[in-house]
């Protein structure tokens with residue numbers, strides 16, 4: 001079954017300019033802005049401008065141009081923040097939560113870029 005996209009989600013409102021954001025970078029297909037509740041000194045959200053619910057929806061249904069633009073933009077942000085290891089930066093983590101088990105709060109695909117401090121292990125053990 002195809003994903004049902006909710007036009008009232010908060011990132012759709014940001015894309016329509018109905019809610020302000022602190023833009024980090026904008027391209028033809030992609031917008032990146034600061035997370036409103038940062039969990040690290042660097043916490044940027046990268047979103048496609050298209051109507052995609054989560055990672056697998058984007059990967060399956062976005063155009064090649066959108067997918068390339070999205071990833072090149074995310075990488076350019078890491079470079080711009082000075083956290084990309086290839087440039088001598090201290091490293092970062094990208095996270096994309098999807099659906100219920102992934103505890104996705106906003107149903108518009110987004111990549112979190114977190115950096116600026118040691119981030120610890122990826123997941124806390126549940127047991």
Ligand code: 5GP
Pocket residue numbers: 010019021022033034035036037038045096097103104105106107
């Ligand atoms: P998720 O849990 O869906 O992966 O993450 C959603 C993220 O969106 C959270 O980190 C949350 O802080 C952020 N967020 C929620 N509402 C807003 C908003 O209105 N503006 C911005 N900039 N970030 C938001």
